[in-house]
Amino acid sequence: MSRPDLNDPEARKAYIRELRRIGRPLRTFALGITLIGVLLAAAARYDRLPQWVPLLFIVTGGAFMVAAIVQRTSYHRRRMRGE
Template identity: 40%
Template sequence: MSDPAPDLADPVELARYKAELRHVAAGTRQLGFLLAGLGILTAILRGTVMPGLPELVPLVLIVTALGLMLIGIVRRARYHLGRMRGL
């Protein structure tokens, strides 16, 4: 049996639900942020210290990061919709 939808009008339940929602797909989103930072750092280093590094490396890191963040956002939104429906 699943949990009933939280009462978002109740401040205590709202705070509890926000904490619960923060944990949904947190690893996916954090990995996305990490890869985005690594991609930006790689792009900066490519322009200064490592000019021989292919342009594709920072681009792949940043595009992968964007994909992971979008996956995390979609998973969190689907979880929220399911919880509001009491699923």
């Protein structure tokens, strides 16, 4: 991979689009897991669901989101080094 030319507006836009695609499935999965956790937390008020179950989903979603951020950051660093 070559280093992107961030001085050219068109190349910068293309690089931003490229960065947005990095980790998108992981971020989408993290958002879905977190939303399930929030829905379970709302349902736990009316059901006999233990409170740790929704918390587990929310924490897992957060961990996947952090993993997606790390993946995108490491890609950006490698790309800026020209690797």
